[in-house]
Amino acid sequence: MTKLDAKIPAGPLAEKWRNHKNSLRLVNPANRKKLDIIVVGTGLAGAGAASALGELGYNVKVFCYQDTPRRAHSVAAQGGINAAKNYMNDGDSIYRLFYDMIKGGDYRAREANVYRAAEVGNDVIDHFTALGVPFARDYGGMLTNRSFGGVQVSRTFYARGQTGQQCLLGTYSSLSRQIGKKSVTMMSRREMLDLVIVDGKARGIIARNLVTGELERHSAHAVVLATGGYGTVYYLSTLAVNSNGSAAWIGYKNGAFFGNPSFIQIHPTSIPVLNDFQSKLTLMSESLRNDGRVWVPNEKGEKRHPNEIPEDERDYYLERRYPAFGNLVPRDVASRAAKERCDAGYGVGESGLSVYLDFKDAIKKQGEKVIEEKYGNLFEMYEKIGGTSPYKEPMRIYPAGHYTMGGLWVDYNLMTTIPGLFAIGEANFSDHGANRLGASSLMQCSGDGYFILPYTISDYLSDQIKVPSIKTELPEFEKAEKEVQDRINKLLSINGSQTPASFHKRLGKIMWDYCGMVRNEEGLKKGLQLIDELEEEFRRDVMVAGTADEFNQELEKAGRVADFFGVSRLMCIDALGRKESCGAHFREESQTETGEAKRDDDNYTYVAAWEYKGPGQAPQLHKEELNFEFVELKVRSYK
Amino acid sequence: MKIKLKIWRQKNAKAKGRFADYELANISSEMGFLEMIDALNTKLIGEKKEPVSFDHDCREGICGSCGLYINGRPHGPDARTTTCELRMRSFKDGETVVIEPWRAKSFPVIKDLVVDRTALDHIIAAGGYISVDTGAAQEANNIAVCKNASDKAFDAASCIGCGACVASCKNSSAMLFVSAKVYQLAMLPQGKIEARERVQKMTAEMDRQGFGSCSNTYACEAECPKGISVTTIARMNAEFLTAKIIAQKVG
Numbered sequence: 020m021t022k023l024d025a026k027i028p029a030g031p032l033a034e035k036w037r038n039h040k041n042s043l044r045l046v047n048p049a050n051r052k053k054l055d056i057i058v059v060g061t062g063l064a065g066a067g068a069a070s071a072l073g074e075l076g077y078n079v080k081v082f083c084y085q086d087t088p089r090r091a092h093s094v095a096a097q098g099g100i101n102a103a104k105n106y107m108n109d110g111d112s113i114y115r116l117f118y119d120m121i122k123g124g125d126y127r128a129r130e131a132n133v134y135r136a137a138e139v140g141n142d143v144i145d146h147f148t149a150l151g152v153p154f155a156r157d158y159g160g161m162l163t164n165r166s167f168g169g170v171q172v173s174r175t176f177y178a179r180g181q182t183g184q185q186c187l188l189g190t191y192s193s194l195s196r197q198i199g200k201k202s203v204t205m206m207s208r209r210e211m212l213d214l215v216i217v218d219g220k221a222r223g224i225i226a227r228n229l230v231t232g233e234l235e236r237h238s239a240h241a242v243v244l245a246t247g248g249y250g251t252v253y254y255l256s257t258l259a260v261n262s263n264g265s266a267a268w269i270g271y272k273n274g275a276f277f278g279n280p281s282f283i284q285i286h287p288t289s290i291p292v293l294n295d296f297q298s299k300l301t302l303m304s305e306s307l308r309n310d311g312r313v314w315v316p317n318e319k320g321e322k323r324h325p326n327e328i329p330e331d332e333r334d335y336y337l338e339r340r341y342p343a344f345g346n347l348v349p350r351d352v353a354s355r356a357a358k359e360r361c362d363a364g365y366g367v368g369e370s371g372l373s374v375y376l377d378f379k380d381a382i383k384k385q386g387e388k389v390i391e392e393k394y395g396n397l398f399e400m401y402e403k404i405g406g407t408s409p410y411k412e413p414m415r416i417y418p419a420g421h422y423t424m425g426g427l428w429v430d431y432n433l434m435t436t437i438p439g440l441f442a443i444g445e446a447n448f449s450d451h452g453a454n455r456l457g458a459s460s461l462m463q464c465s466g467d468g469y470f471i472l473p474y475t476i477s478d479y480l481s482d483q484i485k486v487p488s489i490k491t492e493l494p495e496f497e498k499a500e501k502e503v504q505d506r507i508n509k510l511l512s513i514n515g516s517q518t519p520a521s522f523h524k525r526l527g528k529i530m531w532d533y534c535g536m537v538r539n540e541e542g543l544k545k546g547l548q549l550i551d552e553l554e555e556e557f558r559r560d561v562m563v564a565g566t567a568d569e570f571n572q573e574l575e576k577a578g579r580v581a582d583f584f585g586v587s588r589l590m591c592i593d594a595l596g597r598k599e600s601c602g603a604h605f606r607e608e609s610q611t612e613t614g615e616a617k618r619d620d621d622n623y624t625y626v627a628a629w630e631y632k633g634p635g636q637a638p639q640l641h642k643e644e645l646n647f648e649f650v651e652l653k654v655r656s657y658k
Numbered sequence: 659m660k661i662k663l664k665i666w667r668q669k670n671a672k673a674k675g676r677f678a679d680y681e682l683a684n685i686s687s688e689m690g691f692l693e694m695i696d697a698l699n700t701k702l703i704g705e706k707k708e709p710v711s712f713d714h715d716c717r718e719g720i721c722g723s724c725g726l727y728i729n730g731r732p733h734g735p736d737a738r739t740t741t742c743e744l745r746m747r748s749f750k751d752g753e754t755v756v757i758e759p760w761r762a763k764s765f766p767v768i769k770d771l772v773v774d775r776t777a778l779d780h781i782i783a784a785g786g787y788i789s790v791d792t793g794a795a796q797e798a799n800n801i802a803v804c805k806n807a808s809d810k811a812f813d814a815a816s817c818i819g820c821g822a823c824v825a826s827c828k829n830s831s832a833m834l835f836v837s838a839k840v841y842q843l844a845m846l847p848q849g850k851i852e853a854r855e856r857v858q859k860m861t862a863e864m865d866r867q868g869f870g871s872c873s874n875t876y877a878c879e880a881e882c883p884k885g886i887s888v889t890t891i892a893r894m895n896a897e898f899l900t901a902k903i904i905a906q907k908v909g
Contacts, residue, residue: 071792086713087779089819090721106799142793149795151788151846153812160802178812184720185815192787207776230768259715294686296693299717400719403743440716469792518703520696564703570769572711573703651904 023276023628023643026430027131032649033113036135037430043474044481051076054480054486055239057224059266060488061088063461064189064444065245066194067468073197075473077480080237081194082206082226084261084575089191092247092259093464097304097397099167099175100147100461102140107164111172115138118650120459123169123349124424125602125618126652127279127626129645131431132449136459139466144176146469148191154178165393167457169349169657175458180397186461190468199470206506209235210575211266213499213507214242214273214440221273221440222489225499226257227507229575232568234503240480240490241439241480243472244270245464248423248445249586250283253535254527256420257289257302263579264586267446270427271589275435276628276641278428278448280586281594284455284603285536286351289419290404291373300419301404303376304397305457307344310381310390311414313337313353315374319364325375325413338361340613344657351454351603351616352657354418356550358536360613368415375413382410418536422460424451424603425593428628428643432475433467436628441476448584448626449608453602476494507567510577515560519576522557529553534591539607543595547588553582589629589638597641599623620652659685659751663698665710666758668767671774677756691734691744692717692724695757712771719743719883722818725825726771728760732822732881740820740883760821762830764868775821777867778835785859786839788849801847811845811852815837816884823878823886829870834878835892836860838886844897854901857894 028039046054054077058069061083069081083091103116116137121128148154148162154176157163164173178185197203208229215223215238223238249264250256271277288307289300314333321328336356338345348356357374366372382390387410391398398409405415427435427442429449434441444464453458533546557580565571600609600616601623609617626643661682668675682701685694692714699709713724724741728734734744749755756838757771765773803811815838823834843849851857872891879888 027733067792074791084722085715085723086775087819089779090715090723092716092721095716095718095720102851104798142795145795145798146790146792148798148801149790149848151811151815151843151849153808153815153842153846154798156803156805158805160804160808161799163805181720181816184818185812192782193790193792195779195783196787196789198779199785207779207780259721260717261715294688296686296689298690298693298696301718385790399738400743403719403739473792475909494884516704518700520700562703564706564709570711570772 021573022436023641024430025129025643026432027129028431032130032134035131036048036138040474043478045189046477046481046484048076049625052078052485053576054483055080056241056243056476057082057237057239058243059224059246060091060092060247060446061194062091062245062247062444063190063464064446065243066091066187066190067465068243068245068443069203069471070190070193070197071469071473072325072476073200073202076202080239081203082209082211082281084208084210084229086207088194088205088207089188091187092262093187094184095302096307096461097180097260099165099177099182099458100143100186101167101174101458102144102176103137103174103464104141104144106162109172109175112369112603115172116140116174119170120450120456121452121650123452123456125616125655126452126620126624126647127601127645128450128452130647130649135471136450136463139470140462142470143462143465144535147186147189152178152185152189155406160643165306166309166347168308168347168353169344169456175306178392180306183461186465190465211269212503212578214269215495215499216437217489217493217495218275220438223491223496225496225503230570232566232571234500236491236500238491238496240483240486240489241441241476243441243443244427244446245443245468248426248447250420250423252527252583252586253420253531254524255292255297255300257286257300258417260299263582265579265582267427268582268586270435270437270440272631274631275437275440276428276630277425277589278626278628279295279425279453280589280629281534281595281597281604282424282453282602283420283590284350284422284424285354285418286421287350287357288376289418291368291415291417292370292400301400302419302421303401303414303416305350307376307394307397308392311346311376311378312373312380313346313376315360315365321367325367334365341657348657349456354536355605358417372418373415376416378409378414379413379512420531422455424448424453424455428626432478433472434475434479439479441472449580451606490526506578507574509582510561510563510570510574511567513559513561513563515562517560517562519561519563519580522553522561523576523580523583526550526553526580526587530587530590533588534594537605537607538594540595543591547591550584550587550591557584558579588638592638593627593629596627597623621656622627624652659687659746661685661694661749662752662754664754664756665771667710667770670769671766680757681683685746687745687747690717690742691746692742692803694746710771711769715743717742722820723878725760725820725822727825729756732760732825733883738883738885760825762824764830764832765821765824777785777869778819778821778832780867781832781836781860781863782839784863785856788843789852793807803846807845811842814842814886814890817886818884820883822883824869826877826881827870828875828877829873832864832869832871833891833894834886834888836864837890840894840897841890844893853897854904858899858901861898
């Protein structure tokens with residue numbers, strides 16, 4: 020048996036999950052309370068999993084670095100959550116949602132997983148509605164949908180521009196109910212700093228209490244990572260500034276394979292970089308492209324105010340290049356098209372690194388009130404940051420790092436290559452291939468947490484019922500804690516002259532330039548070299564203020580940046596190895612005459628799963644070949 | 659622009675705090691308020707001094723982490739704006755800006771500007787939910803909800819749990835926070851079944867956590883970065899009274 024067994028059940032696509040569920044082993048209710056589960060992260064995936072597992076009667080401990088689980092970055096998702104309910108009667112179905120995701124992901128995702136994500140999406144909507152999530156409704160009191168990029172139906176449920184917030188608060192309420200019932204123990208302001216493996220199985224974590232600085236040992240029969248993506252590798256991104264890649268990196272260093280690390284989504288519509296001291300980029304939801312039209316002036320270096328540029332002097336380049344999908348092309352396509360126009364000199368704004376997103380026509384047609392109802396909070400947000408009103412003049416937008424399709428490799432049961440270590444939500448690699456379609460993230464995270472993991476983890480735990488609670492006095496815990504302590508002491512002892520944030524910013528620039536929207540061999544090699552040099556400088560000259568045994572945000576940042584060097588290197592190595600273009604991974608060497616991504620299905624229809632081989636060693640590539648049984652591989656076209 | 663800062667410094671929960679004075683030059687009016695503190699911290703670290711601790715995460719006004727008491731107002735001078743959304747253009751060149759943590763008995767200071775707001779989590783855990791287990795939900799469109807009610811529930815559901823309402827209240831009351839959740843769930847058919855029980859459990863927990871009473875000054879509404887209305891408090895009081903009366907009758 021190879022090490023990489025995806026455990027995809029046999030049988031027809033639509034029956035795989037149902038049949039698999041019937042074959043998964045169960046743990047009886049009396050035994051569940053004897054089994055300890057650690058969940059790290061409280062976004063939609065983590066909080067959903069913790070609630071569902073708590074309801075089932077397992078003994079659950081859940082961790083987050085924030086002061087409360089309600090702040091996890093799922094809260095910031097704006098536009099919506101997909102489900103193939105077909106409430107709009109526009110021909111939607113689970114199969115179509117599955118197909119759109121496979122195509123949108125440029126045929127680099129696993130069919131069985133994607134189908135299952137689409138399938139449980141409907142349960143997710145039912146569950147959220149029951150929890151009181153106020154999704155948009157029409158005047159008859161029924162739920163309503165809107166459209167998102169890369170699809171030709173309306174299947175996106177939404178709660179104004181705050182869908183993530185409302186879904187997360189719903190999930191937080193279900194988690195809180197379990198916390199109140201004491202079936203789940205909440206450990207907030209804790210950061211996971213190591214994974215503990217006993218006899219080859221994930222058996223616990225070392226966490227730092229961020230208030231006291233104390234290192235804590237927590238044991239369990241299984242560990243679930245729901246720690247999100249590593250998009251802050253670019254420093255400036257749409258993510259929360261404390262989001263990080265450390266938990267996934269720790270999993271990888273302990274033996275979990277890392278799947279497609281270079282697959283990272285650059286979201287086309289973020290408020291552009293406005294100045295040098297900016298600490299984050301704010302997303303403007305993809306839903307805006309339902310009504311907003313993207314354009315740049317026909318003339319290079321145009322200095323007129325956008326409202327003064329007449330219609331026939333505007334280039335609505337998405338509508339021009341992609342007439343079938345127009346402004347609603349998928350994110351990777353829209354991002355590259357914006358970059359292409361700006362690189363060619365047509366960009367607007369002081370830096371020339373932005374394009375217009377214009378609501379003039381939509382306001383004229385639908386009225387300001389309707390537009391306000393749909394996007395009011397986004398327009399308000401834009402005005403606060405950008406300083407102009409989108410009701411009166413076009414927004415300026417530019418692509419920004421957003422979502423990682425890559426993540427820890429998992430099998431169909433969402434288990435990594437370490438027995439007992441599961442990865443769910445954005446932290447795993449499995450459902451979005453090389454590009455994620457809008458509003459599929461909330462769907463996948465919630466599906467993983469509420470409706471998939473609770474089944475699959477019971478299969479793993481069913482033969483653990485005789486294993487007593489793992490003792491934290493075991494030498495494995497001792498060793499892991501000591502290693503964490505040493506790492507912290509090392510960082511504090513360098514006592515150099517530059518802050519962790521300044522290194523993060525420089526690393527982010529390297530990654531953006533060489534492993535961002537467009538990649539090539541020379542650039543990636545250069546990037547690798549620059550990462551090595553920067554890391555060497557970091558190890559020599561970082562200044563971490565404060566001490567280990569107190570609330571210390573500088574120490575937190577330093578640890579995360581230290582891990583990001585490794586993540587960055589792995590991203591570049593993966594991007595170098597994949598000489599084709601697919602989805603968000605665009606290799607300049609592999610493009611069509613019109614500048615579209617050119618896949619190489621003969622050589623690259625696989626998941627690249629990387630194995631850690633030790634510090635300074637090259638990681639080892641394992642390939643999971645993707646077998647498309649149900650979908651024919653086609654050139655992905657939105658023209 | 660130049661900014662003078664008076665910032666509350668406190669080593670830990672037990673230590674005695676004090677104000678410290680700082681000055682920053684070359685602050686751009688386009689800088690975010692938290693980016694200004696980032697700049698201060700970089701300067702302090704360069705001088706081998708300890709940086710100022712403050713909570714923050716999404717930096718786009720939705721996660722509710724940040725919350726600074728700025729010149730005597732939660733989240734500073736701008737209406738409906740969280741601290742992270744606040745820009746330096748809202749201050750004058752040379753102005754002295756006083757920055758404190760939330761002040762409330764139920765929010766003990768952890769360090770500098772960071773406070774412990776888990777009291778709010780305890781209130782939600784006491785009853786701020788609809789009791790539905792995973793897998794038990796009915797088909798979503800079997801529950802029709804009047805659009806108007808749904809929209810009103812949404813307005814209340816926009817609460818980000820930052821605690822500005824508590825910080826703005828002279829009694830450190832958490833009424834707006836609690837009522838926003840009570841209101842949201844009471845407006846929806848899904849939440850009506852437990853409405854009476856919910857309001858009693860949540861208010862009891864609110865009292866247990868040491869929050870003060872409401873004396874209707876509406877400072878909370880004025881300072882709420884999400885514009886949650888005090889009409890939610892009125893609705894909560896009505897829910898609470900109904901629950902009490904019915905409990906008496908049944909009892």
